[in-house]
Amino acid sequence: MKIFKYKIITAIICSLILVTFAYTGWCERKPMPTSPQEMGIWITYWDMQSGVDMFSDNREKYDNISYFAACFNDKNELFLPENLQQAQIFLHQRKIEPSHRYLTVVNDVVSRGKSKVKDIDVVDKVLDGAAARILHANSIIALAEENNCNGIDLDYEKVFKNKETAEKYIKFIKILHDKASVKGMKLRVILEPSVDFSAYDFPQGPQYIVMMYNLYGLHSGPGPKADFTFIEKTADRIRNLPAPVGIAFSNGGCLWSSNGKKIFISEKKAVHLADQYKAVVKYDEKSGDKYFSYKKNNIEYTVWYADKNTIEGWIKKADKLGLHNIVIWRMGDN
Structure with a gap:
């Protein structure tokens, strides 16, 4: 009987300890960082005309625009594609440019008609040493100024797959922010959802934009770019x-x-395919996405895509989680 009572008391004590730790952990959960209410959009150089046309028809919906993107040439120098410059001129002449205009800078190397996307090597080179980081920051700011942009989207991807590159990048973010601030420029740092945000000491100052997509895509089998569970889990890490x-x-x-x-396709293309093949x-329900399959020449095709209602559902979900600052990738049909 005494042994039985001892077991009961021990069980109660253990339960109380577990509840206490669980409550303490819940209380210590970090709050969601401030996320100002804004809506932004990207326009790309390869789909400039349709992007500009769509933006012109929906101007009132967006607080900011980001021009995608400044790339590197084979000499590790930044340049802006000519047709993207034309987009800026067009919007400026029609007086429909938003007050906040970002220039996106990516670690793609484009030379002689060929491109290497998300190139870690070029990031290593331009950020190799304190002096190099300062020079690179100055070149980004100068390019933004030359193209009538008052903000910078720093979008160097895959850099966190290499520890040394990541350390250089974290240092560079601080330098670029400090120099951009002197010029009255805003800095946004675009981060992939796969990055372990808790493993790095990200500097205060810039705005951090986390990609809520690529859950499924070219790297996987069929599925949505995002679903509600993915949004919740990523939001918690933010x-x-x-x-x-x-x-x-x-x-x-x-x-x-x-x-x-x-291949990636637009909503317009997806709808056309569904109509063409009577799919x-x-x-x-888990994502709000639409999907269908069809067959052509003995080949099976599966399409998943987000439409207006899908995006609205994701935005509402994010809003409930305390994330009110949204950027949409991207404006255009192709």
């Missing part, structure tokens, strides 16, 4: 970033074929 924060959603979708071919379009 708590480890300094304020202010924001997130990016991607419209359009992806096409997968049984022969291994995978039955279904709705996925």
